[in-house]
Amino acid sequence: MMRTRPLKVALLGCGVVGSEVARIMTTHADDLTARIGAPVELAGVAVRRPAKVRAGIDPALITTDATALVKRGDIDVVIEVIGGIEPARALITTAFEHGASVVSANKALLAEDGTTLYEAAERHGRDLYFEAAVAGAIPLIRPLRESLAGDTVNRVLGIVNGTTNFILDRMDTAGAGYSEALDEATALGYAEADPTADVEGFDAAAKAAILAGIAFHTRVRLDDVHREGITEVTSADLASAKQMGCTVKLLAICERAADGRSVTARVHPAMIPLSHPLASVREAYNAVFVEAAAAGQLMFYGPGAGGSPTASAVLGDLVAVCRNKLAGATGPGESAYTRLPVSPMGDVVTRYHISLDVADKPGVLAQVATVFAEHGVSIDTVRQKGRADGGGEASLVVVTHRAPDAALSGTVEALRKLDTVRGVASIMRVEGE
Amino acid sequence: MMRTRPLKVALLGCGVVGSEVARIMTTHADDLTARIGAPVELAGVAVRRPAKVRAGIDPALITTDATALVKRGDIDVVIEVIGGIEPARALITTAFEHGASVVSANKALLAEDGTTLYEAAERHGRDLYFEAAVAGAIPLIRPLRESLAGDTVNRVLGIVNGTTNFILDRMDTAGAGYSEALDEATALGYAEADPTADVEGFDAAAKAAILAGIAFHTRVRLDDVHREGITEVTSADLASAKQMGCTVKLLAICERAADGRSVTARVHPAMIPLSHPLASVREAYNAVFVEAAAAGQLMFYGPGAGGSPTASAVLGDLVAVCRNKLAGATGPGESAYTRLPVSPMGDVVTRYHISLDVADKPGVLAQVATVFAEHGVSIDTVRQKGRADGGGEASLVVVTHRAPDAALSGTVEALRKLDTVRGVASIMRVEGE
Numbered sequence: 001m002m003r004t005r006p007l008k009v010a011l012l013g014c015g016v017v018g019s020e021v022a023r024i025m026t027t028h029a030d031d032l033t034a035r036i037g038a039p040v041e042l043a044g045v046a047v048r049r050p051a052k053v054r055a056g057i058d059p060a061l062i063t064t065d066a067t068a069l070v071k072r073g074d075i076d077v078v079i080e081v082i083g084g085i086e087p088a089r090a091l092i093t094t095a096f097e098h099g100a101s102v103v104s105a106n107k108a109l110l111a112e113d114g115t116t117l118y119e120a121a122e123r124h125g126r127d128l129y130f131e132a133a134v135a136g137a138i139p140l141i142r143p144l145r146e147s148l149a150g151d152t153v154n155r156v157l158g159i160v161n162g163t164t165n166f167i168l169d170r171m172d173t174a175g176a177g178y179s180e181a182l183d184e185a186t187a188l189g190y191a192e193a194d195p196t197a198d199v200e201g202f203d204a205a206a207k208a209a210i211l212a213g214i215a216f217h218t219r220v221r222l223d224d225v226h227r228e229g230i231t232e233v234t235s236a237d238l239a240s241a242k243q244m245g246c247t248v249k250l251l252a253i254c255e256r257a258a259d260g261r262s263v264t265a266r267v268h269p270a271m272i273p274l275s276h277p278l279a280s281v282r283e284a285y286n287a288v289f290v291e292a293a294a295a296g297q298l299m300f301y302g303p304g305a306g307g308s309p310t311a312s313a314v315l316g317d318l319v320a321v322c323r324n325k326l327a328g329a330t331g332p333g334e335s336a337y338t339r340l341p342v343s344p345m346g347d348v349v350t351r352y353h354i355s356l357d358v359a360d361k362p363g364v365l366a367q368v369a370t371v372f373a374e375h376g377v378s379i380d381t382v383r384q385k386g387r388a389d390g391g392g393e394a395s396l397v398v399v400t401h402r403a404p405d406a407a408l409s410g411t412v413e414a415l416r417k418l419d420t421v422r423g424v425a426s427i428m429r430v431e432g433e
Numbered sequence: 434m435m436r437t438r439p440l441k442v443a444l445l446g447c448g449v450v451g452s453e454v455a456r457i458m459t460t461h462a463d464d465l466t467a468r469i470g471a472p473v474e475l476a477g478v479a480v481r482r483p484a485k486v487r488a489g490i491d492p493a494l495i496t497t498d499a500t501a502l503v504k505r506g507d508i509d510v511v512i513e514v515i516g517g518i519e520p521a522r523a524l525i526t527t528a529f530e531h532g533a534s535v536v537s538a539n540k541a542l543l544a545e546d547g548t549t550l551y552e553a554a555e556r557h558g559r560d561l562y563f564e565a566a567v568a569g570a571i572p573l574i575r576p577l578r579e580s581l582a583g584d585t586v587n588r589v590l591g592i593v594n595g596t597t598n599f600i601l602d603r604m605d606t607a608g609a610g611y612s613e614a615l616d617e618a619t620a621l622g623y624a625e626a627d628p629t630a631d632v633e634g635f636d637a638a639a640k641a642a643i644l645a646g647i648a649f650h651t652r653v654r655l656d657d658v659h660r661e662g663i664t665e666v667t668s669a670d671l672a673s674a675k676q677m678g679c680t681v682k683l684l685a686i687c688e689r690a691a692d693g694r695s696v697t698a699r700v701h702p703a704m705i706p707l708s709h710p711l712a713s714v715r716e717a718y719n720a721v722f723v724e725a726a727a728a729g730q731l732m733f734y735g736p737g738a739g740g741s742p743t744a745s746a747v748l749g750d751l752v753a754v755c756r757n758k759l760a761g762a763t764g765p766g767e768s769a770y771t772r773l774p775v776s777p778m779g780d781v782v783t784r785y786h787i788s789l790d791v792a793d794k795p796g797v798l799a800q801v802a803t804v805f806a807e808h809g810v811s812i813d814t815v816r817q818k819g820r821a822d823g824g825g826e827a828s829l830v831v832v833t834h835r836a837p838d839a840a841l842s843g844t845v846e847a848l849r850k851l852d853t854v855r856g857v858a859s860i861m862r863v864e865g866e
Contacts, residue, residue, distance in 0.1 A: 309727065
């Protein structure tokens with residue numbers, strides 16, 4: 001049952017991802033037609049710089065007026081790959097109003113204000129698909145929304161930012177410092193000229209918000225996600241991790257509380273054991289663990305960014321949305337029925353690895369141990385060693401048992417006030433055990 | 434938009450998987466209702482032994498007449514977890530005729546005669562979903578059918594049978610022999626009393642047929658899959674693998690030919706480098722690599738069998754099928770438009786690791802090398818060593834470059850005929866490099 005009127009697609013943005021989407025739509029037109037059940041036609045491409053030569057794209061399709069394009073009324077699907085909050089949000093909601101479904105790769109917008117988009121899609125009976133927004137080509141949104149729809153997800157734990165993973169991998173394997181590793185990432189194109197969104201964890205936090213919302217069938221916004229970047233991770237942290245049989249990764253962690261009544265979402269660097277599969281995720285790759293009540297532990301691994309992988313995810317969504325359109329149906333919309341509250345970071349139960357510079361004299365360990373006890377934090381191991389320079393200072397490395405983050409940070413605050421504690425060299429959470 | 438008339442589900446089979454499906458349908462009824470948009474109700478359970486006590490299932494639902502159950506006419510979805518070819522095939526097609534969509538975990542039937550099922554579903558406008566048929570809870574069918582629908586899959590390479598992976602893992606890590614490892618697998622419940630389907634590779638071959646068909650949008654039947662089991666893998670093979678920096682895994686490999694005009698599907702033990710992520714898949718876990726033109730290399734990992742994981746996959750499909758039913762739509766059906774032929778094993782391009790027992794005298798290596806050259810097989814490395822017992826024999830280990838499997842097996846046949854070759858101790862393919 002093949003119909004001949006083509007489905008019309010408008011492309012908003014024609015950068016690295018958009019141009020690859022347009023290219024594959026042309027080179028694989030026959031495959032797409034067979035898989036959808038109707039041809040798809042690129043009906044317009046909105047760009048900022050119309051003069052730029054774009055190989056393989058008919059110049060007549062190029063426009064700078066994205067709003068007019070999404071308002072045309074004959075567009076079946078809008079692919080939004082411009083990113084950012086505005087004008088993306090206005091364009092997407094306008095597209096819904098004028099009859100189009102939307103495929104988006106816009107993690108920032110979905111994390112900031114996914115509800116507006118979901119509600120607009122629902123109101124007008126359109127699809128909103130966004131596999132490409134999290135972890136590039138790795139199928140993750142669809143498995144969570146659909147494959148695990150009959151299960152209860154308890155935890156999502158993953159490396160969802162390739163830039164920071166590349167930097168930490170270089171610090172680990174080449175012993176590079178943070179700045180040096182960042183420079184290498186920039187030179188190789190893994191980091192942008194302004195790397196803030198990546199290294200400060202904003203990108204990963206947006207993805208954590210999206211994943212948590214879908215995994216737990218609730219609403220989680222970017223502001224709900226505790227966020228720490230990797231700019232303060234040092235070579236010494238990597239060395240300490242090695243001594244523990246660990247490495248350091250920037251993790252996005254979404255958890256359902258043990259009582260099931262709340263959830264948490266956070267992004268921060270953490271030590272994980274070398275035996276954990278995430279420890280061996282190298283360079284700019286992404287990998288995400290999903291723990292579900294019936295399914296057990298699943299892992300999804302692949303390239304988390306880049307033009308081609310992201311285009312693959314966009315085109316998979318395009319096929320689904322077009323098929324829905326032909327069937328007169330829509331795919332799964334927002335599922336936020338649990339309305340679970342998002343608890344603050346202080347409620348998260350985790351472990352700390354703390355390096356202290358202390359005075360090298362008797363009684364210090366007892367003093368330090370007392371502070372932990374007063375805050376209800378139980379100590380797992382302590383390593384104490386005098387400095388090689390014999391300067392009257394020693395270093396103390398404490399690894400705690402699991403405790404609420406608030407108790408742990410309260411402990412650190414109190415430790416800083418001790419006369420015998422000269423400084424807190426590093427604090428890092430330990431995960432994945 | 435919540436409707437109150439429940440969707441009616443018939444369960445065929447109430448063993449390890451079926452009982453877990455029934456249990457979760459009861460304990461998580463509210464979640465399923467919210468995610469589907471209507472309640473689902475277990476309307477009948479067909480079993481062979483009706484007298485058996487089944488906790489949590491209303492005895493009034495139990496029947497031995499599966500045919501009458503699927504013919505009732507008020508059933509929305511039939512879940513088939515009885516396995517085997519008949520009566521499963523007849524029950525599924527009858528279910529389609531009488532108005533039901535089907536969720537199945539039946540890999541043997543899908544590999545043997547998926548076409549009959551697909552065609553019946555299509556003819557009656559029903560859904561046929563079967564995520565649980567391959568790799569248990571690991572979302573694999575849906576990512577291949579939907580997430581990668583806009584991409585071109587070139588290769589699927591995976592560990593899809595937990596029993597054999599457990600056995601090979603034990604042989605590798607504990608130095609156990611095959612029989613000993615099989616006994617342990619049986620004792621722990623990883624192997625069935627009659628382990629033939631697993632250890633001879635039939636189970637993995639069925640999964641390879643299903644995966645190849647979906648990945649390449651063509652039809653691949655069980656008979657098209659080259660199949661070798663693990664019963665002839667020895668401790669010596671594992672030891673040889675270790676010397677090469679490899680381990681031995683039973684792999685399912687589906688490949689598109691370099692010219693894109695044919696495909697191959699095969700299951701056999703193979704050496705893979707320890708650095709390959711599949712090498713570290715332990716115990717009864719499954720993992721599958723998918724290589725696609727745009728997406729690059731993706732990996733999916735998780736528990737490949739067991740009641741709960743399989744039930745998770747079944748219930749994910751149940752939610753999707755129920756949602757389709759409510760929308761008056763169907764999900765993706767068979768996509769076999771490429772009609773790519775399946776080439777025989779002889780056309781597969783791979784590498785061999787061959788251990789020969791040879792006479793310990795000059796000229797043997799030259800003779801052996803000549804045989805390889807005559808068959809157009811280029812040698813990568815040769816290791817030659819005299820036996821410790823000085824009995825006039827030596828062993829020769831040859832690793833080839835990539836060559837067609839027919840040339841490789843022709844070489845081995847010719848080697849066997851050489852006077853100086855006393856025996857071929859082992860032949861194993863080398864993959865994943």
